[in-house]
Amino acid sequence: MSFLSYFGLAAMVFSAVLGASVPSGFAQEKKKAAPVPQQQIAPAPTNQSKVAQNASEETLFYTLNETLEENRKIRVSLKEMQQAYEKRTIENEELKAELKKLEGLALERNRELLNQTKALEMKLKETEASAVTAAQDHKQFNEEKEKILAEINQAQAENEKLRTLLANSILEEEKEALMRAAQQNGVAAQKAHDQLTRLNQENQAYKNNVSEAYYEMGNVLFQIRKYPEAAANYRKVIEHDPAHAWAYYNLAVLEDYYLNNAKSAYEHYQLYLNYKPVEEEAGEVRRRILDLNLIQKMTPTSPLKSDFDSYHKETNNPKF
Incomplete structure:
Protein backbone atom coordinates (compact mmCIF):
# COMPACT_ATOMS: atom_id res chain seq x y z
CA MET A 1 0.00 0.00 0.00
CA SER A 2 1.41 3.45 -0.97
CA PHE A 3 2.09 6.30 1.43
CA LEU A 4 -0.98 8.26 0.21
CA SER A 5 -3.23 5.28 0.86
CA TYR A 6 -1.88 4.90 4.40
CA PHE A 7 -2.23 8.64 5.00
CA GLY A 8 -5.79 8.76 3.66
CA LEU A 9 -6.87 5.85 5.87
CA ALA A 10 -5.24 7.43 8.92
CA ALA A 11 -6.94 10.77 8.20
CA MET A 12 -10.34 9.14 7.92
CA VAL A 13 -9.88 7.33 11.24
CA PHE A 14 -8.58 10.49 12.90
CA SER A 15 -11.56 12.53 11.66
CA ALA A 16 -14.00 9.93 12.94
CA VAL A 17 -12.40 9.96 16.38
CA LEU A 18 -12.37 13.75 16.56
CA GLY A 19 -15.99 13.92 15.48
CA ALA A 20 -16.96 11.50 18.21
CA SER A 21 -15.13 13.52 20.88
CA VAL A 22 -16.70 16.99 20.27
CA PRO A 23 -18.49 18.37 23.45
CA SER A 24 -22.30 18.10 23.63
CA GLY A 25 -22.79 21.88 23.95
CA PHE A 26 -20.99 22.48 20.65
CA ALA A 27 -23.12 19.80 19.05
CA GLN A 28 -26.30 21.49 20.28
CA GLU A 29 -25.17 24.85 18.84
CA LYS A 30 -24.49 23.31 15.46
CA LYS A 31 -27.95 21.79 15.42
CA LYS A 32 -30.01 24.82 16.44
CA ALA A 33 -31.16 25.31 12.89
CA ALA A 34 -32.75 21.89 13.01
CA PRO A 35 -33.94 21.16 16.53
CA VAL A 36 -33.81 17.59 17.53
CA PRO A 37 -36.27 16.04 19.92
CA GLN A 38 -34.92 15.89 23.43
CA GLN A 39 -34.98 12.15 23.56
CA GLN A 40 -32.48 11.88 20.58
CA ILE A 41 -29.65 13.98 22.16
CA ALA A 42 -26.65 11.79 23.08
CA PRO A 43 -25.78 11.74 26.72
CA ALA A 44 -22.66 13.61 27.83
CA PRO A 45 -19.51 11.47 27.71
CA THR A 46 -18.37 9.97 30.94
CA ASN A 47 -14.79 9.82 32.24
CA GLN A 48 -14.50 6.23 31.07
CA SER A 49 -15.44 7.14 27.49
CA LYS A 50 -12.92 10.03 27.52
CA VAL A 51 -10.15 7.62 28.55
CA ALA A 52 -11.14 5.30 25.71
CA GLN A 53 -11.11 8.19 23.25
CA ASN A 54 -7.66 9.32 24.41
CA ALA A 55 -6.39 5.76 24.05
CA SER A 56 -7.82 5.57 20.54
CA GLU A 57 -6.15 8.86 19.64
CA GLU A 58 -2.81 7.68 20.99
CA THR A 59 -3.13 4.41 19.09
CA LEU A 60 -4.00 6.33 15.95
CA PHE A 61 -1.02 8.65 16.29
CA TYR A 62 1.26 5.71 17.03
CA THR A 63 -0.05 3.83 13.99
CA LEU A 64 0.32 6.94 11.86
CA ASN A 65 3.92 7.44 13.00
CA GLU A 66 4.69 3.78 12.32
CA THR A 67 3.17 4.10 8.86
CA LEU A 68 5.17 7.24 8.12
CA GLU A 69 8.37 5.58 9.36
CA GLU A 70 7.67 2.47 7.31
CA ASN A 71 7.05 4.60 4.23
CA ARG A 72 10.30 6.45 4.85
CA LYS A 73 12.18 3.15 5.11
CA ILE A 74 10.51 1.92 1.93
CA ARG A 75 11.52 5.09 0.08
CA VAL A 76 15.10 4.73 1.33
CA SER A 77 15.16 1.05 0.35
CA LEU A 78 13.75 1.84 -3.08
CA LYS A 79 16.34 4.55 -3.59
CA GLU A 80 19.15 2.24 -2.49
CA MET A 81 17.86 -0.53 -4.74
CA GLN A 82 17.67 1.86 -7.68
CA GLN A 83 21.20 3.10 -7.02
CA ALA A 84 22.44 -0.49 -6.68
CA TYR A 85 20.67 -1.41 -9.91
CA GLU A 86 22.20 1.55 -11.73
CA LYS A 87 25.62 0.70 -10.31
CA ARG A 88 25.25 -2.95 -11.30
CA THR A 89 24.13 -1.90 -14.76
CA ILE A 90 27.21 0.29 -15.15
CA GLU A 91 29.44 -2.51 -13.84
CA ASN A 92 27.85 -4.99 -16.22
CA GLU A 93 28.44 -2.65 -19.14
CA GLU A 94 32.05 -2.19 -18.07
CA LEU A 95 32.48 -5.95 -17.69
CA LYS A 96 30.96 -6.52 -21.11
CA ALA A 97 33.33 -3.96 -22.61
CA GLU A 98 36.30 -5.54 -20.81
CA LEU A 99 35.25 -9.03 -21.90
CA LYS A 100 34.88 -7.88 -25.47
CA LYS A 101 38.32 -6.30 -25.29
CA LEU A 102 39.84 -9.50 -23.86
CA GLU A 103 38.14 -11.59 -26.52
CA GLY A 104 39.62 -9.31 -29.16
CA LEU A 105 43.08 -9.59 -27.62
CA ALA A 106 42.77 -13.38 -27.38
CA LEU A 107 41.68 -13.58 -31.00
CA GLU A 108 44.56 -11.38 -32.07
CA ARG A 109 47.03 -13.44 -30.01
CA ASN A 110 45.72 -16.68 -31.49
CA ARG A 111 46.07 -15.20 -34.96
CA GLU A 112 49.66 -14.18 -34.20
CA LEU A 113 50.48 -17.64 -32.85
CA LEU A 114 48.96 -19.24 -35.92
CA ASN A 115 51.01 -17.00 -38.21
CA GLN A 116 54.16 -17.73 -36.21
CA THR A 117 53.50 -21.46 -36.37
CA LYS A 118 52.97 -21.30 -40.14
CA ALA A 119 56.16 -19.27 -40.55
CA LEU A 120 58.11 -21.75 -38.41
CA GLU A 121 56.73 -24.70 -40.35
CA MET A 122 57.72 -23.02 -43.62
CA LYS A 123 61.17 -22.30 -42.22
CA LEU A 124 61.45 -25.91 -41.09
CA LYS A 125 60.67 -27.16 -44.60
CA GLU A 126 63.28 -24.81 -46.06
CA THR A 127 65.83 -25.97 -43.51
CA GLU A 128 65.08 -29.62 -44.24
CA ALA A 129 65.53 -28.95 -47.95
CA SER A 130 68.87 -27.24 -47.24
CA ALA A 131 69.98 -30.19 -45.14
CA VAL A 132 69.07 -32.64 -47.92
CA THR A 133 70.95 -30.56 -50.49
CA ALA A 134 73.99 -30.31 -48.23
CA ALA A 135 73.91 -34.06 -47.62
CA GLN A 136 73.79 -34.71 -51.37
CA ASP A 137 76.74 -32.36 -51.88
CA HIS A 138 78.62 -34.18 -49.14
CA LYS A 139 77.95 -37.52 -50.81
CA GLN A 140 79.21 -36.17 -54.13
CA PHE A 141 82.32 -34.86 -52.37
CA ASN A 142 83.04 -38.28 -50.90
CA GLU A 143 82.75 -39.88 -54.33
CA GLU A 144 85.14 -37.34 -55.84
CA LYS A 145 87.51 -37.72 -52.92
CA GLU A 146 87.63 -41.49 -53.35
CA LYS A 147 88.35 -41.07 -57.05
CA ILE A 148 91.21 -38.61 -56.41
CA LEU A 149 92.68 -40.78 -53.68
CA ALA A 150 92.66 -43.71 -56.11
CA GLU A 151 94.51 -41.57 -58.67
CA ILE A 152 97.09 -40.52 -56.06
CA ASN A 153 97.62 -44.12 -54.97
CA GLN A 154 98.02 -45.19 -58.58
CA ALA A 155 100.56 -42.42 -59.26
CA GLN A 156 102.51 -43.33 -56.13
CA ALA A 157 102.55 -47.01 -57.13
CA GLU A 158 103.75 -46.17 -60.63
CA ASN A 159 106.45 -43.91 -59.20
CA GLU A 160 107.61 -46.72 -56.98
CA LYS A 161 107.88 -49.01 -60.02
CA LEU A 162 109.74 -46.33 -61.94
CA ARG A 163 112.22 -45.89 -59.12
CA THR A 164 112.87 -49.62 -59.10
CA LEU A 165 113.33 -49.67 -62.87
CA LEU A 166 115.51 -46.59 -62.72
CA ALA A 167 117.74 -48.17 -60.12
CA ASN A 168 118.14 -51.32 -62.24
CA SER A 169 118.49 -49.62 -65.64
CA ILE A 170 121.88 -49.51 -67.36
CA LEU A 171 121.30 -47.55 -70.54
CA GLU A 172 121.26 -43.77 -70.33
CA GLU A 173 118.28 -43.56 -72.69
CA GLU A 174 116.25 -45.78 -70.39
CA LYS A 175 117.14 -43.65 -67.39
CA GLU A 176 116.05 -40.47 -69.11
CA ALA A 177 112.74 -42.02 -70.19
CA LEU A 178 112.11 -43.35 -66.70
CA MET A 179 112.94 -39.97 -65.15
CA ARG A 180 110.53 -38.21 -67.52
CA ALA A 181 107.80 -40.69 -66.65
CA ALA A 182 108.47 -40.23 -62.94
CA GLN A 183 108.36 -36.49 -63.36
CA GLN A 184 105.02 -36.70 -65.16
CA ASN A 185 103.67 -38.95 -62.44
CA GLY A 186 104.86 -36.45 -59.85
CA VAL A 187 103.03 -33.63 -61.60
CA ALA A 188 99.88 -35.75 -61.77
CA ALA A 189 100.21 -36.63 -58.10
CA GLN A 190 100.63 -32.96 -57.17
CA LYS A 191 97.53 -32.05 -59.15
CA ALA A 192 95.64 -34.78 -57.36
CA HIS A 193 96.86 -33.47 -54.01
CA ASP A 194 95.76 -29.95 -54.95
CA GLN A 195 92.33 -31.27 -55.93
CA LEU A 196 92.12 -33.14 -52.65
CA THR A 197 92.98 -29.98 -50.71
CA ARG A 198 90.30 -28.08 -52.58
CA LEU A 199 87.78 -30.82 -51.93
CA ASN A 200 88.66 -30.85 -48.24
CA GLN A 201 87.98 -27.14 -48.07
CA GLU A 202 84.69 -27.57 -49.92
CA ASN A 203 83.86 -30.49 -47.68
CA GLN A 204 84.35 -28.33 -44.61
CA ALA A 205 81.99 -25.77 -46.10
CA TYR A 206 79.48 -28.54 -46.79
CA LYS A 207 79.82 -29.77 -43.23
CA ASN A 208 79.23 -26.27 -41.92
CA ASN A 209 76.15 -25.89 -44.11
CA VAL A 210 74.77 -29.25 -43.01
CA SER A 211 75.44 -28.62 -39.33
CA GLU A 212 73.92 -25.14 -39.48
CA ALA A 213 70.87 -26.49 -41.31
CA TYR A 214 70.32 -29.11 -38.61
CA TYR A 215 70.97 -26.51 -35.90
CA GLU A 216 68.37 -24.17 -37.39
CA MET A 217 65.95 -27.08 -37.71
CA GLY A 218 66.50 -27.95 -34.05
CA ASN A 219 65.75 -24.36 -33.03
CA VAL A 220 62.53 -24.32 -35.05
CA LEU A 221 61.39 -27.66 -33.60
CA PHE A 222 62.11 -26.35 -30.11
CA GLN A 223 59.95 -23.27 -30.72
CA ILE A 224 56.99 -25.43 -31.77
CA ARG A 225 57.62 -27.66 -28.70
CA LYS A 226 58.71 -30.81 -30.52
CA TYR A 227 61.45 -31.48 -28.00
CA PRO A 228 62.57 -35.04 -28.92
CA GLU A 229 62.82 -34.07 -32.60
CA ALA A 230 64.77 -30.93 -31.68
CA ALA A 231 67.22 -32.99 -29.60
CA ALA A 232 67.71 -35.42 -32.52
CA ASN A 233 68.64 -32.51 -34.81
CA TYR A 234 71.13 -31.10 -32.30
CA ARG A 235 72.78 -34.54 -32.19
CA LYS A 236 73.08 -34.45 -35.99
CA VAL A 237 74.77 -31.06 -35.67
CA ILE A 238 77.33 -32.62 -33.34
CA GLU A 239 77.90 -35.52 -35.77
CA HIS A 240 78.91 -33.09 -38.52
CA ASP A 241 80.60 -30.54 -36.25
CA PRO A 242 81.86 -32.08 -32.98
Whole structure:
Protein backbone atom coordinates (compact mmCIF):
# COMPACT_ATOMS: atom_id res chain seq x y z
CA MET A 1 0.00 0.00 0.00
CA SER A 2 1.41 3.45 -0.97
CA PHE A 3 2.09 6.30 1.43
CA LEU A 4 -0.98 8.26 0.21
CA SER A 5 -3.23 5.28 0.86
CA TYR A 6 -1.88 4.90 4.40
CA PHE A 7 -2.23 8.64 5.00
CA GLY A 8 -5.79 8.76 3.66
CA LEU A 9 -6.87 5.85 5.87
CA ALA A 10 -5.24 7.43 8.92
CA ALA A 11 -6.94 10.77 8.20
CA MET A 12 -10.34 9.14 7.92
CA VAL A 13 -9.88 7.33 11.24
CA PHE A 14 -8.58 10.49 12.90
CA SER A 15 -11.56 12.53 11.66
CA ALA A 16 -14.00 9.93 12.94
CA VAL A 17 -12.40 9.96 16.38
CA LEU A 18 -12.37 13.75 16.56
CA GLY A 19 -15.99 13.92 15.48
CA ALA A 20 -16.96 11.50 18.21
CA SER A 21 -15.13 13.52 20.88
CA VAL A 22 -16.70 16.99 20.27
CA PRO A 23 -18.49 18.37 23.45
CA SER A 24 -22.30 18.10 23.63
CA GLY A 25 -22.79 21.88 23.95
CA PHE A 26 -20.99 22.48 20.65
CA ALA A 27 -23.12 19.80 19.05
CA GLN A 28 -26.30 21.49 20.28
CA GLU A 29 -25.17 24.85 18.84
CA LYS A 30 -24.49 23.31 15.46
CA LYS A 31 -27.95 21.79 15.42
CA LYS A 32 -30.01 24.82 16.44
CA ALA A 33 -31.16 25.31 12.89
CA ALA A 34 -32.75 21.89 13.01
CA PRO A 35 -33.94 21.16 16.53
CA VAL A 36 -33.81 17.59 17.53
CA PRO A 37 -36.27 16.04 19.92
CA GLN A 38 -34.92 15.89 23.43
CA GLN A 39 -34.98 12.15 23.56
CA GLN A 40 -32.48 11.88 20.58
CA ILE A 41 -29.65 13.98 22.16
CA ALA A 42 -26.65 11.79 23.08
CA PRO A 43 -25.78 11.74 26.72
CA ALA A 44 -22.66 13.61 27.83
CA PRO A 45 -19.51 11.47 27.71
CA THR A 46 -18.37 9.97 30.94
CA ASN A 47 -14.79 9.82 32.24
CA GLN A 48 -14.50 6.23 31.07
CA SER A 49 -15.44 7.14 27.49
CA LYS A 50 -12.92 10.03 27.52
CA VAL A 51 -10.15 7.62 28.55
CA ALA A 52 -11.14 5.30 25.71
CA GLN A 53 -11.11 8.19 23.25
CA ASN A 54 -7.66 9.32 24.41
CA ALA A 55 -6.39 5.76 24.05
CA SER A 56 -7.82 5.57 20.54
CA GLU A 57 -6.15 8.86 19.64
CA GLU A 58 -2.81 7.68 20.99
CA THR A 59 -3.13 4.41 19.09
CA LEU A 60 -4.00 6.33 15.95
CA PHE A 61 -1.02 8.65 16.29
CA TYR A 62 1.26 5.71 17.03
CA THR A 63 -0.05 3.83 13.99
CA LEU A 64 0.32 6.94 11.86
CA ASN A 65 3.92 7.44 13.00
CA GLU A 66 4.69 3.78 12.32
CA THR A 67 3.17 4.10 8.86
CA LEU A 68 5.17 7.24 8.12
CA GLU A 69 8.37 5.58 9.36
CA GLU A 70 7.67 2.47 7.31
CA ASN A 71 7.05 4.60 4.23
CA ARG A 72 10.30 6.45 4.85
CA LYS A 73 12.18 3.15 5.11
CA ILE A 74 10.51 1.92 1.93
CA ARG A 75 11.52 5.09 0.08
CA VAL A 76 15.10 4.73 1.33
CA SER A 77 15.16 1.05 0.35
CA LEU A 78 13.75 1.84 -3.08
CA LYS A 79 16.34 4.55 -3.59
CA GLU A 80 19.15 2.24 -2.49
CA MET A 81 17.86 -0.53 -4.74
CA GLN A 82 17.67 1.86 -7.68
CA GLN A 83 21.20 3.10 -7.02
CA ALA A 84 22.44 -0.49 -6.68
CA TYR A 85 20.67 -1.41 -9.91
CA GLU A 86 22.20 1.55 -11.73
CA LYS A 87 25.62 0.70 -10.31
CA ARG A 88 25.25 -2.95 -11.30
CA THR A 89 24.13 -1.90 -14.76
CA ILE A 90 27.21 0.29 -15.15
CA GLU A 91 29.44 -2.51 -13.84
CA ASN A 92 27.85 -4.99 -16.22
CA GLU A 93 28.44 -2.65 -19.14
CA GLU A 94 32.05 -2.19 -18.07
CA LEU A 95 32.48 -5.95 -17.69
CA LYS A 96 30.96 -6.52 -21.11
CA ALA A 97 33.33 -3.96 -22.61
CA GLU A 98 36.30 -5.54 -20.81
CA LEU A 99 35.25 -9.03 -21.90
CA LYS A 100 34.88 -7.88 -25.47
CA LYS A 101 38.32 -6.30 -25.29
CA LEU A 102 39.84 -9.50 -23.86
CA GLU A 103 38.14 -11.59 -26.52
CA GLY A 104 39.62 -9.31 -29.16
CA LEU A 105 43.08 -9.59 -27.62
CA ALA A 106 42.77 -13.38 -27.38
CA LEU A 107 41.68 -13.58 -31.00
CA GLU A 108 44.56 -11.38 -32.07
CA ARG A 109 47.03 -13.44 -30.01
CA ASN A 110 45.72 -16.68 -31.49
CA ARG A 111 46.07 -15.20 -34.96
CA GLU A 112 49.66 -14.18 -34.20
CA LEU A 113 50.48 -17.64 -32.85
CA LEU A 114 48.96 -19.24 -35.92
CA ASN A 115 51.01 -17.00 -38.21
CA GLN A 116 54.16 -17.73 -36.21
CA THR A 117 53.50 -21.46 -36.37
CA LYS A 118 52.97 -21.30 -40.14
CA ALA A 119 56.16 -19.27 -40.55
CA LEU A 120 58.11 -21.75 -38.41
CA GLU A 121 56.73 -24.70 -40.35
CA MET A 122 57.72 -23.02 -43.62
CA LYS A 123 61.17 -22.30 -42.22
CA LEU A 124 61.45 -25.91 -41.09
CA LYS A 125 60.67 -27.16 -44.60
CA GLU A 126 63.28 -24.81 -46.06
CA THR A 127 65.83 -25.97 -43.51
CA GLU A 128 65.08 -29.62 -44.24
CA ALA A 129 65.53 -28.95 -47.95
CA SER A 130 68.87 -27.24 -47.24
CA ALA A 131 69.98 -30.19 -45.14
CA VAL A 132 69.07 -32.64 -47.92
CA THR A 133 70.95 -30.56 -50.49
CA ALA A 134 73.99 -30.31 -48.23
CA ALA A 135 73.91 -34.06 -47.62
CA GLN A 136 73.79 -34.71 -51.37
CA ASP A 137 76.74 -32.36 -51.88
CA HIS A 138 78.62 -34.18 -49.14
CA LYS A 139 77.95 -37.52 -50.81
CA GLN A 140 79.21 -36.17 -54.13
CA PHE A 141 82.32 -34.86 -52.37
CA ASN A 142 83.04 -38.28 -50.90
CA GLU A 143 82.75 -39.88 -54.33
CA GLU A 144 85.14 -37.34 -55.84
CA LYS A 145 87.51 -37.72 -52.92
CA GLU A 146 87.63 -41.49 -53.35
CA LYS A 147 88.35 -41.07 -57.05
CA ILE A 148 91.21 -38.61 -56.41
CA LEU A 149 92.68 -40.78 -53.68
CA ALA A 150 92.66 -43.71 -56.11
CA GLU A 151 94.51 -41.57 -58.67
CA ILE A 152 97.09 -40.52 -56.06
CA ASN A 153 97.62 -44.12 -54.97
CA GLN A 154 98.02 -45.19 -58.58
CA ALA A 155 100.56 -42.42 -59.26
CA GLN A 156 102.51 -43.33 -56.13
CA ALA A 157 102.55 -47.01 -57.13
CA GLU A 158 103.75 -46.17 -60.63
CA ASN A 159 106.45 -43.91 -59.20
CA GLU A 160 107.61 -46.72 -56.98
CA LYS A 161 107.88 -49.01 -60.02
CA LEU A 162 109.74 -46.33 -61.94
CA ARG A 163 112.22 -45.89 -59.12
CA THR A 164 112.87 -49.62 -59.10
CA LEU A 165 113.33 -49.67 -62.87
CA LEU A 166 115.51 -46.59 -62.72
CA ALA A 167 117.74 -48.17 -60.12
CA ASN A 168 118.14 -51.32 -62.24
CA SER A 169 118.49 -49.62 -65.64
CA ILE A 170 121.88 -49.51 -67.36
CA LEU A 171 121.30 -47.55 -70.54
CA GLU A 172 121.26 -43.77 -70.33
CA GLU A 173 118.28 -43.56 -72.69
CA GLU A 174 116.25 -45.78 -70.39
CA LYS A 175 117.14 -43.65 -67.39
CA GLU A 176 116.05 -40.47 -69.11
CA ALA A 177 112.74 -42.02 -70.19
CA LEU A 178 112.11 -43.35 -66.70
CA MET A 179 112.94 -39.97 -65.15
CA ARG A 180 110.53 -38.21 -67.52
CA ALA A 181 107.80 -40.69 -66.65
CA ALA A 182 108.47 -40.23 -62.94
CA GLN A 183 108.36 -36.49 -63.36
CA GLN A 184 105.02 -36.70 -65.16
CA ASN A 185 103.67 -38.95 -62.44
CA GLY A 186 104.86 -36.45 -59.85
CA VAL A 187 103.03 -33.63 -61.60
CA ALA A 188 99.88 -35.75 -61.77
CA ALA A 189 100.21 -36.63 -58.10
CA GLN A 190 100.63 -32.96 -57.17
CA LYS A 191 97.53 -32.05 -59.15
CA ALA A 192 95.64 -34.78 -57.36
CA HIS A 193 96.86 -33.47 -54.01
CA ASP A 194 95.76 -29.95 -54.95
CA GLN A 195 92.33 -31.27 -55.93
CA LEU A 196 92.12 -33.14 -52.65
CA THR A 197 92.98 -29.98 -50.71
CA ARG A 198 90.30 -28.08 -52.58
CA LEU A 199 87.78 -30.82 -51.93
CA ASN A 200 88.66 -30.85 -48.24
CA GLN A 201 87.98 -27.14 -48.07
CA GLU A 202 84.69 -27.57 -49.92
CA ASN A 203 83.86 -30.49 -47.68
CA GLN A 204 84.35 -28.33 -44.61
CA ALA A 205 81.99 -25.77 -46.10
CA TYR A 206 79.48 -28.54 -46.79
CA LYS A 207 79.82 -29.77 -43.23
CA ASN A 208 79.23 -26.27 -41.92
CA ASN A 209 76.15 -25.89 -44.11
CA VAL A 210 74.77 -29.25 -43.01
CA SER A 211 75.44 -28.62 -39.33
CA GLU A 212 73.92 -25.14 -39.48
CA ALA A 213 70.87 -26.49 -41.31
CA TYR A 214 70.32 -29.11 -38.61
CA TYR A 215 70.97 -26.51 -35.90
CA GLU A 216 68.37 -24.17 -37.39
CA MET A 217 65.95 -27.08 -37.71
CA GLY A 218 66.50 -27.95 -34.05
CA ASN A 219 65.75 -24.36 -33.03
CA VAL A 220 62.53 -24.32 -35.05
CA LEU A 221 61.39 -27.66 -33.60
CA PHE A 222 62.11 -26.35 -30.11
CA GLN A 223 59.95 -23.27 -30.72
CA ILE A 224 56.99 -25.43 -31.77
CA ARG A 225 57.62 -27.66 -28.70
CA LYS A 226 58.71 -30.81 -30.52
CA TYR A 227 61.45 -31.48 -28.00
CA PRO A 228 62.57 -35.04 -28.92
CA GLU A 229 62.82 -34.07 -32.60
CA ALA A 230 64.77 -30.93 -31.68
CA ALA A 231 67.22 -32.99 -29.60
CA ALA A 232 67.71 -35.42 -32.52
CA ASN A 233 68.64 -32.51 -34.81
CA TYR A 234 71.13 -31.10 -32.30
CA ARG A 235 72.78 -34.54 -32.19
CA LYS A 236 73.08 -34.45 -35.99
CA VAL A 237 74.77 -31.06 -35.67
CA ILE A 238 77.33 -32.62 -33.34
CA GLU A 239 77.90 -35.52 -35.77
CA HIS A 240 78.91 -33.09 -38.52
CA ASP A 241 80.60 -30.54 -36.25
CA PRO A 242 81.86 -32.08 -32.98
CA ALA A 243 83.06 -28.65 -31.79
CA HIS A 244 79.67 -26.87 -32.10
CA ALA A 245 79.40 -25.42 -28.57
CA TRP A 246 75.84 -24.11 -28.88
CA ALA A 247 74.53 -27.46 -30.10
CA TYR A 248 75.89 -29.02 -26.90
CA TYR A 249 74.31 -26.24 -24.84
CA ASN A 250 70.86 -26.45 -26.46
CA LEU A 251 70.88 -30.23 -26.25
CA ALA A 252 71.83 -30.04 -22.56
CA VAL A 253 68.99 -27.61 -21.82
CA LEU A 254 66.48 -29.86 -23.60
CA GLU A 255 67.65 -32.94 -21.73
CA ASP A 256 67.79 -31.08 -18.43
CA TYR A 257 64.43 -29.30 -18.42
CA TYR A 258 62.24 -31.05 -21.00
CA LEU A 259 63.38 -34.65 -21.51
CA ASN A 260 64.24 -35.60 -17.91
CA ASN A 261 67.72 -36.89 -18.71
CA ALA A 262 69.96 -35.26 -16.11
CA LYS A 263 72.94 -37.55 -16.73
CA SER A 264 73.16 -36.77 -20.45
CA ALA A 265 72.50 -33.07 -19.74
CA TYR A 266 75.44 -33.04 -17.31
CA GLU A 267 77.76 -34.47 -20.00
CA HIS A 268 76.63 -32.02 -22.67
CA TYR A 269 76.97 -29.04 -20.32
CA GLN A 270 80.56 -30.14 -19.76
CA LEU A 271 81.19 -30.41 -23.51
CA TYR A 272 79.72 -26.95 -24.00
CA LEU A 273 82.24 -25.59 -21.51
CA ASN A 274 85.03 -27.40 -23.37
CA TYR A 275 84.17 -25.93 -26.77
CA LYS A 276 82.68 -22.53 -25.94
CA PRO A 277 84.66 -19.40 -26.88
CA VAL A 278 86.94 -18.20 -24.10
CA GLU A 279 85.30 -14.77 -23.93
CA GLU A 280 81.83 -16.20 -23.26
CA GLU A 281 80.65 -16.20 -19.65
CA ALA A 282 79.16 -19.45 -18.40
CA GLY A 283 78.53 -18.90 -14.70
CA GLU A 284 74.97 -20.20 -14.82
CA VAL A 285 76.02 -23.34 -16.68
CA ARG A 286 78.75 -24.04 -14.15
CA ARG A 287 76.28 -23.64 -11.29
CA ARG A 288 73.82 -25.94 -13.03
CA ILE A 289 76.56 -28.54 -13.49
CA LEU A 290 77.25 -28.42 -9.77
CA ASP A 291 73.53 -28.86 -9.06
CA LEU A 292 73.28 -31.86 -11.37
CA ASN A 293 76.40 -33.35 -9.87
CA LEU A 294 74.91 -33.05 -6.39
CA ILE A 295 71.61 -34.52 -7.58
CA GLN A 296 73.37 -37.52 -9.08
CA LYS A 297 75.29 -38.09 -5.87
CA MET A 298 72.20 -37.73 -3.70
CA THR A 299 69.97 -39.94 -5.88
CA PRO A 300 71.33 -43.51 -6.14
CA THR A 301 70.46 -45.59 -9.18
CA SER A 302 69.25 -48.44 -6.95
CA PRO A 303 68.08 -47.04 -3.61
CA LEU A 304 69.19 -49.10 -0.60
CA LYS A 305 70.50 -51.91 -2.84
CA SER A 306 73.88 -52.08 -1.10
CA ASP A 307 72.18 -52.11 2.29
CA PHE A 308 69.78 -54.79 1.10
CA ASP A 309 72.59 -57.03 -0.21
CA SER A 310 74.65 -56.48 2.93
CA TYR A 311 71.70 -57.33 5.16
CA HIS A 312 70.93 -60.58 3.34
CA LYS A 313 74.58 -61.57 3.27
CA GLU A 314 74.80 -61.20 7.04
CA THR A 315 71.50 -63.04 7.49
CA ASN A 316 72.60 -65.98 5.37
CA ASN A 317 76.02 -66.11 7.07
CA PRO A 318 75.47 -65.30 10.73
CA LYS A 319 78.57 -64.47 12.76
CA PHE A 320 78.51 -66.75 15.79
